[in-house]
Amino acid sequence: TDISHEYALKAMLAAKEKAEKLDVLVNIAVVDAGANLKAFIRMDDSFLGSIDVAIKKAKTSRYFDINTGDLGRLTQPGGIIYNIELSNDGLMTFPGGVPIKNKEGKIIGAIGVSGGTIDQDHEIATVGSNAIIE
Amino acid sequence: TDISHEYALKAMLAAKEKAEKLDVLVNIAVVDAGANLKAFIRMDDSFLGSIDVAIKKAKTSRYFDINTGDLGRLTQPGGIIYNIELSNDGLMTFPGGVPIKNKEGKIIGAIGVSGGTIDQDHEIATVGSNAIIE
Amino acid sequence: TDISHEYALKAMLAAKEKAEKLDVLVNIAVVDAGANLKAFIRMDDSFLGSIDVAIKKAKTSRYFDINTGDLGRLTQPGGIIYNIELSNDGLMTFPGGVPIKNKEGKIIGAIGVSGGTIDQDHEIATVGSNAIIE
Amino acid sequence: TDISHEYALKAMLAAKEKAEKLDVLVNIAVVDAGANLKAFIRMDDSFLGSIDVAIKKAKTSRYFDINTGDLGRLTQPGGIIYNIELSNDGLMTFPGGVPIKNKEGKIIGAIGVSGGTIDQDHEIATVGSNAIIE
Numbered sequence: 001t002d003i004s005h006e007y008a009l010k011a012m013l014a015a016k017e018k019a020e021k022l023d024v025l026v027n028i029a030v031v032d033a034g035a036n037l038k039a040f041i042r043m044d045d046s047f048l049g050s051i052d053v054a055i056k057k058a059k060t061s062r063y064f065d066i067n068t069g070d071l072g073r074l075t076q077p078g079g080i081i082y083n084i085e086l087s088n089d090g091l092m093t094f095p096g097g098v099p100i101k102n103k104e105g106k107i108i109g110a111i112g113v114s115g116g117t118i119d120q121d122h123e124i125a126t127v128g129s130n131a132i133i134e
Numbered sequence: 135t136d137i138s139h140e141y142a143l144k145a146m147l148a149a150k151e152k153a154e155k156l157d158v159l160v161n162i163a164v165v166d167a168g169a170n171l172k173a174f175i176r177m178d179d180s181f182l183g184s185i186d187v188a189i190k191k192a193k194t195s196r197y198f199d200i201n202t203g204d205l206g207r208l209t210q211p212g213g214i215i216y217n218i219e220l221s222n223d224g225l226m227t228f229p230g231g232v233p234i235k236n237k238e239g240k241i242i243g244a245i246g247v248s249g250g251t252i253d254q255d256h257e258i259a260t261v262g263s264n265a266i267i268e
Numbered sequence: 269t270d271i272s273h274e275y276a277l278k279a280m281l282a283a284k285e286k287a288e289k290l291d292v293l294v295n296i297a298v299v300d301a302g303a304n305l306k307a308f309i310r311m312d313d314s315f316l317g318s319i320d321v322a323i324k325k326a327k328t329s330r331y332f333d334i335n336t337g338d339l340g341r342l343t344q345p346g347g348i349i350y351n352i353e354l355s356n357d358g359l360m361t362f363p364g365g366v367p368i369k370n371k372e373g374k375i376i377g378a379i380g381v382s383g384g385t386i387d388q389d390h391e392i393a394t395v396g397s398n399a400i401i402e
Numbered sequence: 403t404d405i406s407h408e409y410a411l412k413a414m415l416a417a418k419e420k421a422e423k424l425d426v427l428v429n430i431a432v433v434d435a436g437a438n439l440k441a442f443i444r445m446d447d448s449f450l451g452s453i454d455v456a457i458k459k460a461k462t463s464r465y466f467d468i469n470t471g472d473l474g475r476l477t478q479p480g481g482i483i484y485n486i487e488l489s490n491d492g493l494m495t496f497p498g499g500v501p502i503k504n505k506e507g508k509i510i511g512a513i514g515v516s517g518g519t520i521d522q523d524h525e526i527a528t529v530g531s532n533a534i535i536e
Contacts, residue, residue, distance in 0.1 A: 041174075183359070309410070
């Protein structure tokens with residue numbers, strides 16, 4: 001079970017709509033079950049640096065099947081997996097990456113959002129992820 | 135003048151529709167005037183290796199404001215820019231990358247397609263590019 | 269449908285047995301349907317440089333669902349996808365990478381072999397791939 | 403003195419058996435005395451991100467002939483080798499990487515495990531390492 005491109009578009013556009021409502025400029029990436037890029041959009045005037053951050057957030061979320069912000073709690077100095085960010089060509093371990101599940105609860109991909117505050121990024125990613133199970 | 139995300143989506147979805155008509159599975163990337171990724175879609179069951187090829191075709195096209203296939207004529211052994219592919223983290227110099235112009239003829243981005251034959255990829259990319267000026 | 273680790277081990281060990289019969293020292297890599305490393309063995313005294321070559325052959329084969337040697341016929345100077353090797357962090361487009369199919373004919377991974385002649389590498393990889401459908 | 407591929411397989415399969423007993427899904431990598439990949443297995447449904455982490459744990463352990471968890475005590479902020487993780491294309495300095503010694507006590511390679519808790523990863527790696535000296 002892998003996210004289809006139609007569902008990837010749906011999650012991405014739901015997230016984009018939420019970002020517009022919040023008046024936040026973001027980059028949105030969706031990866032499939034293999035952590036490969038499936039869909040992407042960069043909103044006008046969003047940060048250039050957020051292209052890579054959004055993609056890495058989505059990949060990180062799928063690499064470890066976790067919200068990126070939850071992973072970040074374990075990677076701080078003194079944390080049990082300190083500096084794991086240096087693996088896999090660079091992980092992003094702050095909020096904004098969220099797994100995407102199907103209606104049966106199986107993880108089929110992930111979404112990463114970057115450009116707003118970490119709370120906004122997480123909220124927007126969550127809306128994108130939820131669009132698949134509604 | 136830079137392609138907007140709405141136009142990037144429009145070009146990408148026009149290309150996708152063309153690919154579906156041709157019954158070809160492709161990856162489609164759109165970059166902006168700065169050659170940064172603006173929109174992307176990976177059709178289900180398309181080649182895994184085509185994600186990177188599509189993105190690199192789009193970037194190559196904008197890097198030098200040229201159809202990638204035209205660039206490839208100059209990069210062969212004995213050609214005037216032999217092995218320029220080794221620059222910019224890897225160029226793709228066979229057909230499938232096409233500049234995107236606005237109605238005034240100014241280049242505002244580029245589109246790259248990978249997954250079909252090089253003729254199909256070029257045709258699909260051209261449909262995407264033309265969707266902006268129609 | 270993805271290759272299991274038991275099947276990946278089976279393919280790898282069948283290839284290793286063939287290499288021993290041929291008295292060739294090789295590296296053998298198996299990737300899954302997502303082109304991610306699934307199993308690997310480096311025979312004693314095989315070339316150090318073949319570790320990466322074997323892995324890249326397996327990935328290349330799955331990236332484009334093709335024997336790597338067949339891909340190489342298209343990437344030569346004047347070929348239709350000249351220098352595509354510069355994509356995906358480096359493709360290997362000479363013989364030794366072979367897709368792995370299940371009994372229904374669906375591609376579930378790939379195997380890459382490096383260390384012998386290209387004919388030996390291809391033969392050994394083929395034995396590994398065939399071990400899954402026998 | 404370098405670990406043979408037969409011993410690398412033996413260590414890897416002993417670790418895999420232990421992981422199955424603990425009901426943990428892990429990636430297991432063995433490197434030789436030269437810190438080059440010698441054997442690898444990715445258990446079905448284990449984390450995608452753990453492929454690279456397991457390999458980096460094994461390499462880190464052999465790079466400095468130390469359990470990776472012990473190294474991590476020295477790399478924290480204020481530690482004597484703070485951020486050494488940035489060398490060697492990325493070190494992993496939390497538990498799960500263990501040197502492999504021969505019966506004379508000489509280090510001949512290392513094993514890295516990723517996918518469970520850090521305690522499980524270390525325990526599984528230790529079982530793999532011990533399989534060579536028993």
